[in-house]
Amino acid sequence: MTNDTSVDPGVDAPLAPATAGPAPASAPQKTGGSWTSKLQVNRFSGIYLWAALILLFSLWIPNLFLTNATLQGIIADQSVTIILAMGVMVALAAGQYDLSAAQVLGFAAVSTAWLISVAKVNPVLAVLITVVGCAIIGLINGLLVAVVGINSFIATLGTSSIVLALTSLLSGDRLVGPVTDSFKQIALAKFFGVPVLVAYIIVASVLVWYVLEHTPVGRRLSATGANIETARLVGVRVKKYIVVSMVISAAMASLAGVLLVARVGTVSSTIGPSYLLPAFAGVFLGTTQLKPGRFNVWGTLLALFLLATGVKGFQLAIGANWITYVFNGLALIVAVGLAVVFERRRTTKVKDTPKVKDISN
Amino acid sequence: MSDTINTATEPIPAIAIKSLTKSFAGVQALKSAELEVRRGEVHALLGVNGSGKSTLIKVLAGFHRPDPGAEIMLGGEPHEAGSASAAHAAGLRFIHQDLGLIDTLTVEENFSLGTKSGRGWLSDRREQKRVQAILDRYEVDIDAKSLALELSPTHRSILAILRAVEDQMGSDGIVVLDEPTAALPRDEVHQLFRIIKRLKATGVTIVYVSHRMPEILEIADRVTVLRDGRTVATAEAADLTLDSLVKLVLGFDLKALSRTAADAELGDVQLSVTGLTGDVVEDFDLEARAGEVIGVTGLLGSGYEDVLGLVFGAAKPYSGSIRLGGLDVTGEDQAHRIANGLAYAPADRKHLGSMPEWSVRENLTLPDPPSHRFMGWMTKRREVAETLEWIEKMDVVPVETEKVFATLSGGNQQKVVMGRWLRMQAKAIMLDEPTNGVDASAKRAIHLALREAAANGAAVIVSSSDIEELVQVCDRVLVMGDGRIRAQLVKGELTDDALNTAVMTATAAA
Numbered sequence A: 001m002t003n004d005t006s007v008d009p010g011v012d013a014p015l016a017p018a019t020a021g022p023a024p025a026s027a028p029q030k031t032g033g034s035w036t037s038k039l040q041v042n043r044f045s046g047i048y049l050w051a052a053l054i055l056l057f058s059l060w061i062p063n064l065f066l067t068n069a070t071l072q073g074i075i076a077d078q079s080v081t082i083i084l085a086m087g088v089m090v091a092l093a094a095g096q097y098d099l100s101a102a103q104v105l106g107f108a109a110v111s112t113a114w115l116i117s118v119a120k121v122n123p124v125l126a127v128l129i130t131v132v133g134c135a136i137i138g139l140i141n142g143l144l145v146a147v148v149g150i151n152s153f154i155a156t157l158g159t160s161s162i163v164l165a166l167t168s169l170l171s172g173d174r175l176v177g178p179v180t181d182s183f184k185q186i187a188l189a190k191f192f193g194v195p196v197l198v199a200y201i202i203v204a205s206v207l208v209w210y211v212l213e214h215t216p217v218g219r220r221l222s223a224t225g226a227n228i229e230t231a232r233l234v235g236v237r238v239k240k241y242i243v244v245s246m247v248i249s250a251a252m253a254s255l256a257g258v259l260l261v262a263r264v265g266t267v268s269s270t271i272g273p274s275y276l277l278p279a280f281a282g283v284f285l286g287t288t289q290l291k292p293g294r295f296n297v298w299g300t301l302l303a304l305f306l307l308a309t310g311v312k313g314f315q316l317a318i319g320a321n322w323i324t325y326v327f328n329g330l331a332l333i334v335a336v337g338l339a340v341v342f343e344r345r346r347t348t349k350v351k352d353t354p355k356v357k358d359i360s361n
Numbered sequence B: 001m002s003d004t005i006n007t008a009t010e011p012i013p014a015i016a017i018k019s020l021t022k023s024f025a026g027v028q029a030l031k032s033a034e035l036e037v038r039r040g041e042v043h044a045l046l047g048v049n050g051s052g053k054s055t056l057i058k059v060l061a062g063f064h065r066p067d068p069g070a071e072i073m074l075g076g077e078p079h080e081a082g083s084a085s086a087a088h089a090a091g092l093r094f095i096h097q098d099l100g101l102i103d104t105l106t107v108e109e110n111f112s113l114g115t116k117s118g119r120g121w122l123s124d125r126r127e128q129k130r131v132q133a134i135l136d137r138y139e140v141d142i143d144a145k146s147l148a149l150e151l152s153p154t155h156r157s158i159l160a161i162l163r164a165v166e167d168q169m170g171s172d173g174i175v176v177l178d179e180p181t182a183a184l185p186r187d188e189v190h191q192l193f194r195i196i197k198r199l200k201a202t203g204v205t206i207v208y209v210s211h212r213m214p215e216i217l218e219i220a221d222r223v224t225v226l227r228d229g230r231t232v233a234t235a236e237a238a239d240l241t242l243d244s245l246v247k248l249v250l251g252f253d254l255k256a257l258s259r260t261a262a263d264a265e266l267g268d269v270q271l272s273v274t275g276l277t278g279d280v281v282e283d284f285d286l287e288a289r290a291g292e293v294i295g296v297t298g299l300l301g302s303g304y305e306d307v308l309g310l311v312f313g314a315a316k317p318y319s320g321s322i323r324l325g326g327l328d329v330t331g332e333d334q335a336h337r338i339a340n341g342l343a344y345a346p347a348d349r350k351h352l353g354s355m356p357e358w359s360v361r362e363n364l365t366l367p368d369p370p371s372h373r374f375m376g377w378m379t380k381r382r383e384v385a386e387t388l389e390w391i392e393k394m395d396v397v398p399v400e401t402e403k404v405f406a407t408l409s410g411g412n413q414q415k416v417v418m419g420r421w422l423r424m425q426a427k428a429i430m431l432d433e434p435t436n437g438v439d440a441s442a443k444r445a446i447h448l449a450l451r452e453a454a455a456n457g458a459a460v461i462v463s464s465s466d467i468e469e470l471v472q473v474c475d476r477v478l479v480m481g482d483g484r485i486r487a488q489l490v491k492g493e494l495t496d497d498a499l500n501t502a503v504m505t506a507t508a509a510a
Ligand SMILES: Nc1ncnc2c1ncn2[C@@H]1O[C@H](COP(=O)(O)OP(=O)(O)OP(=O)(O)O)[C@@H](O)[C@H]1O
Pocket: A011, A012, B024, B025, B027, B028, B029, B047, B048, B049, B050, B051, B052, B053, B054, B055, B056, B397, B398, B407, B408, B409, B410, B411, B412, B437
C-alpha cells in the first residue's frame, strides 16, 4: 500500500477531472518555511525577468539594443504571434489543444496572397473569403472533437496536415505574392509614429480579456476546460463551447495570417508552423503569471513580450538564428517546469517517489 | 469492555502526538493539538467541519510538514513527520475518502498496484489467486476478476482497506480511515464494521474519522475531539451517550430540529415525472408541488440513488416524461432544464460537483454568474456580495470568498455546493445525499435552508439513506425497492421506526 503518499489523502481533495484537457502550469502557493518557498515562481516573476533581460542587453549591447528599431521590431514580430496566441488560448481555456492553428495561419497568409496577387480579387473580399474559410476549418476541428469525440490533440494534428496540403496545392510550392502596396498598409501604417500593429494587439487582447475573464460566457468556457463533467451538470452546453472555441482559434489564426502577409508581402506554404511553439510557449508561460493557474490574457501578453525581448536581444548579440529556437524552447520548459516542480514540493514534500503514482488521477 | 481496560494499562501508546501545530498561509489549522491512541483500540477522531481532523491525518501521512516543535511518537519511537516513507515504515496505513482505486482496472490489478509484489514480473494467475485468497479470508463477496467500477460503494471501501492492510500487518499496524463511511448508505456500514472488527481482533490499531455519531458509539473504544485546531477532550466511548457526544463535539447543545415556518401551503405542481425508466429504476412517477420536501430512499440497489440523476438527465432514461411547471422538457438537455428551473446536486461532489482549483466564489456562482444586462460584464463586487450571503447562510468556515475550493475542509466543500443550488431559486431542487460529511450543526443549517426553499415556493426532493434526516426534514418519503416505488409515508406516519421498516420490507416484497 503506497497510495498514502502520492494521492492527495484528503477527503477534502477533489480529483482532477478524469477528462482533463490541457492543465495550466499550476501555480505554486506560499506555505512558508523551507528555502523553496522563497525561491518560488512568483506570479510577478515574469516582470522581474523581463526587466532583468532588458537590463542585461542594455549593458551588453547598448548601441544595438536600445534603439527604436529594436522596439518596432519586437512589436512587429509579436503582433502576429499575439493574435495567434489569443486564439489558441481560448481553445486551451475550453480544454482543447488546437495544434492546427499555426498551419491555419500559414494557409490564411498564402490564401490571401494568392487571392490578391493571382486571382486579383478585391483585398477586402480576399480577407473575408480567407477568414470564413479558416473559420470553417475551425468548425470541422470543433465537430471532430465535440461530436465525433476525437481527442483535440489528435484531431488537430490530423487537420493540420490536411491544411498543409491545401496550402501546398494553392501555392504550387512556390512563393506567393506580392500583395499590393495599399494592402500592405494594413500592417505598415502608423499614426503619430505609433505602428497600427499596436492597435491590433490592444484590440485583440482587450476583446479576449473581456469575453474570457469578465463575462458569464467566458466563465462557462473556462469551466468546460476545468472540469467538463461538472460544467455539464451546472448547465453549460459543453459541446457548443468546445466548437465555438475551436472556431475562434482558427479565425484568430487566420487574422494573424492576414496580418503576416500584409507585413511581408510574399509568403511560402511553410511559413505557418514556426509560429506554433512561440504561441503555445507564451500561453503556458502566461499561466504562471499574474493569475497563476489560469489561462489569462495579460499573463500571456507579458510572457510573449518577455520571450520576444530575449529572442531579439540574443539575435542582436550573437547574430544567429538558432538562438531563437533555443530560447523559446528553453523558456517554455524552464518556466513551466519550475512551476510544476515547486507545486509538487508544496503538495507532497516526499523524498522517495512511491510506486503508485497519482493513481487517482 | 474489560479487554480494552487491559490494553489501557499497556504503557506505550501506538500514537502519541503533542503540541502539533500546522499553519497554511497564516491560518492555523492545528493549534498545539494532542492525540493519544492506545495499541489495539478503535479511536475516533471527531470535530466539526474544519476543526483540523484531515489536516492532522495528512501530517501523519507525511503529506504536510508540521510547524516546528511538534512531538510525534509512534510506538514509543520519535517519528519524523512529513515523510511518507517513514509513516509507511512505522506501520501506518491510510484510507482516504476517494480511495485511490482505478475504475478501469480489475480488483486484482488494483491490489497489485498498491503492494510490494508489484515489483518485477507480474504473474496474472498467481496474483489473482493471492488476491482472491485475501478476499476470501475476510469473507467478502468480491470477485478478483471484476472491474473496480462494477463494485458497490461498500465493496470499494472494503477493497481499499484490504489493499492497504494486506501486506501482513502485525499488531504494530495502525490503520487510519478518514470518513470511510461518508459515501456509504447507512445500512451498508455494518459490512465495513465487520472488517474493522476483524482487523482489531488481530491487534491492529484503528483511527477513525466520521460525523455519524451513532456509528462512533458502535465502533469506537475512545474518542478525541478537536475544536478549532485544539484537542478539547478525550473520552471513553462507553461513558458517552448520543446526546453527550454531540454536545462534546459541537461545544453546545443542539436542540432537536424543530420545524420552522409552519409547513407551507402546497402550491402548483413544479415537477412532474411519469413512467421514468432507466437501468435500475422502473416506471417512476412523481408529482412535486411548491412548498413540499419529498424524500426518496431505499436500500442500495433499489434505484433510490439513481432517480434524481435520471430526472435531471445526467443519465439517459429509456422512457418516461418530465415536465417542469407546465413545460415538457423530456427531450431537452441539462442546460435547458436548469434554465427552466431545475437544480440538481449529485452525490459525487468530488468528481461532479466542483472546480477544485477555482475560488469558493466561482464555484458557488457557477450555474449563473451575476452579470450586467449590458454586454454581460461581471462585477466582482456583486458576485462577492452574493457569495458572502450564501456562505454565511450555509455556515461555511472560513467566511472567505476567494479561498481555493480544494483547500476547504470536506464538509465545507459540501456546504458550498449546497449553497450553489439553493441560490438558484429553482422551481424544483433535487439533492443527492445533501448532508454527507457535514457536522451536526451544519446539517441543521442545511435542513433549515431546505425548508426555507420550500416555503419560498420550490419543490425540494432529497434522496438520502439517512432515515433520521428524512424524518426530520420531509413532508413525505417515497420508499423504493427493486427499481419501483414500494411505499409512501406521509407526515403523520413518518417516524424513524416506520420508515426503517418500510425500507426493509420494500426489498423483501420485491
Ligand atoms: N491546503 C490548505 N490551504 C489552506 N487552508 C487549508 C488547507 N487545508 C486545510 N485548510 C484549512 O484548515 C482547516 C482545517 O481543515 P481540515 O480539512 O483539517 O478540517 P476537517 O476537520 O477535516 O473538516 P471536515 O469534517 O469538514 O472534513 C480548515 O479551515 C481548512 O480550510
